[in-house]
Amino acid sequence: MRALSIDRPGLAQVVEREKPVAGPGEVLLQVAFAGLCGTDLSAFLGKNPLVEYPRVIGHEISGRVVDIGAGVDLAWKGAAAAVSPYKNCGACPACRLDRPNACRSNQTLGVQRDGALAEYAAVPVSRLVPSQVLSLDVLALVEPFSIGMHAVRRTEVTASDTVLVLGCGGVGAGAIAAASARGARVIGLDLDAQKLDQARRLGATEVVDGRGDVAGQVHALTGGDGPSVVIEAVGSPATYRLALELVAPCGRIACVGWLKGDVPLDVRLIVLKEVAILGSRNATDELTAVVALFESGTVDPRALVTHRVTLDAAPAMLAQWAAAPQAVGKILVSVSGQA
Numbered sequence: 001m002r003a004l005s006i007d008r009p010g011l012a013q014v015v016e017r018e019k020p021v022a023g024p025g026e027v028l029l030q031v032a033f034a035g036l037c038g039t040d041l042s043a044f045l046g047k048n049p050l051v052e053y054p055r056v057i058g059h060e061i062s063g064r065v066v067d068i069g070a071g072v073d074l075a076w077k078g079a080a081a082a083v084s085p086y087k088n089c090g091a092c093p094a095c096r097l098d099r100p101n102a103c104r105s106n107q108t109l110g111v112q113r114d115g116a117l118a119e120y121a122a123v124p125v126s127r128l129v130p131s132q133v134l135s136l137d138v139l140a141l142v143e144p145f146s147i148g149m150h151a152v153r154r155t156e157v158t159a160s161d162t163v164l165v166l167g168c169g170g171v172g173a174g175a176i177a178a179a180s181a182r183g184a185r186v187i188g189l190d191l192d193a194q195k196l197d198q199a200r201r202l203g204a205t206e207v208v209d210g211r212g213d214v215a216g217q218v219h220a221l222t223g224g225d226g227p228s229v230v231i232e233a234v235g236s237p238a239t240y241r242l243a244l245e246l247v248a249p250c251g252r253i254a255c256v257g258w259l260k261g262d263v264p265l266d267v268r269l270i271v272l273k274e275v276a277i278l279g280s281r282n283a284t285d286e287l288t289a290v291v292a293l294f295e296s297g298t299v300d301p302r303a304l305v306t307h308r309v310t311l312d313a314a315p316a317m318l319a320q321w322a323a324a325p326q327a328v329g330k331i332l333v334s335v336s337g338q339a
Contacts, residue, residue, distance in 0.1 A: 003118030004314050004333070007054040009046025010322075012315040017056065020122035022069035027076055027125050029083070032338055033140035034117040035060030036318070036331040037170055040110065044318045049260075050111050057110040058117025058333075059085035062139035065128075072125050081128040082142035083116065084287050085109035101150070101282035108282070117314070119335060129287045133295045137332060141301040144330075145290045146283035148174025148233065151254035152182065154280045155229045159183030164218060164227035165204070166243060167234035168195040170304060170330055171256055174290070175231045177202045177299045184229075187221060189214065192326065194306075201303050218246050226251065231280075235259040241266075249273045254280045304330040311335050 001019040006012045022028040040057045042048040065079045088095050088103035095103050109115040116123070131139060148171045157163055163179040165172045168190040179186045180203025188199030189208040196207040208217045218226065226248035232239055235257025243253050244265055253275060270277065293299055306329035309317045314333045321328040 001119040002311060003056045004311060005054045005056050006043055012044055012318050014312060017118060019120050022067050022122050024070040025072060025124055026069040026122050027065045027072055028067035029063035029121045029123055030066045031061055031063040031116055031118060031121055031335045032136035033062050034058040034333045034335055035140050035144060036333065037144055041321055045322055056114040056118060058115035059109040060140055060143045061116045062136045076125060079130045080136055080139060081130040082139040082287060083123055084127040084129065085143060086282055101284050117333060129291055131291050131295060138294055138301060140332060142287050142290045144170035145174035145177060145301060146286040147171045147256065149178035149286040149290055150283040151175050151231045151256050151280040152178040154278045155252040155254045157182050157184050157229055161229050162222055162227045163229040163231065164189060164246060165231045165233060166239045168199040172233035173198060173202055173304055175233060176204050177293065181293055187227060198303050202299060215246065232257050237263045244269050247275055252276045252278060254278050256280045305332050307331045309333055310337060
C-alpha cells in the first residue's frame, strides 16, 4: 500500500509500506480521508521532540471497514467511522483514574508511532466511532473538534458562562462549537479574518481581532468583568499571559495549546482572582459527542477546510504550508481519491 512518510525534517514523500492485517480485536480500515494539523506541520519541520524518523503521519482519519479480525462482530464490516488515535497503557495513575487521555505512556498515531495517512490501517475496533449519517470527509474532522470539546468539558461550561476562545483554528473551532452547543456566550479571538468568520459560523456570538486592542475589546464586550472561561488554543507565551489577564475573578482557564519552555506568569493574578487553571490534553469519549453534534446538523465542520489534496499532492502541500503557515487552515487529504 502507499503511505505518506516524513523521512527527515523537510522531506515528505509517498512511500510503499506493507499492507496491514487485522489482528484479534482489530478491523482493517480502508482510509478515505486524513486531516493535517499543527502536529503534522511540527513533525515536518522537525520541531516535535516526540517524533522519530522516518514517520508515517496521520491521526485525523476516517475510513470504511473492509475486513475484521478474530473476535470482532461481523456487523462492523462496511461501517464508516472516525478513529480515536490514542493508545494508553492502562496501568499508570491517569489510566487508573479512567483518564486515559493523560496516560504518561500515551502513543498517538503519527506521533510516537506510525500513523494512518495510508491506504489501509489496522486499528482496534474499540477505537472506532461510527456514523451511518455523516460523510467520510466530515468523519475525518471529528478528532480535531474533540480536542476543543474536551477543553469545554474540563472547564465545565454552562449556559451562564461567557467563553473566550484564544485561537480559532481546528482546536479552537471545536471549543467554539461545543461551548455554543451548551448555550454559552462565545467570543472568538484570532489574528486571521477568515478564521474569525469561521468562528461566527460555528457559533461565536462575537469575535475579537487580535491585531487591535484586545483587552479593550474584551472588556467592552464583557462590561469590564472579563470572560468566566478562557480556552487557550494557540500555544504561545503571549496568549497564555493574555488568558490570565483577561479571565474574570473566580474564572477557569483551559490550557490546550502546546509549547516548549517556560512561560512567565503573574502569579499574583492567580491568587487575587482565585483562578482555576486546568490542563486539557487530547480527548476521551468526546469523539462520540462530536459525531452526535455533527449529526444534529447544527455544525458543518467543512467550513474549516481551506485545502483539499490527493495523497500524491500531500508532500508538496506540507512544503507550501511550512513556507506560508498563515495562508493555510485545515488540510484534508483524500487518500482514496474521493472528492
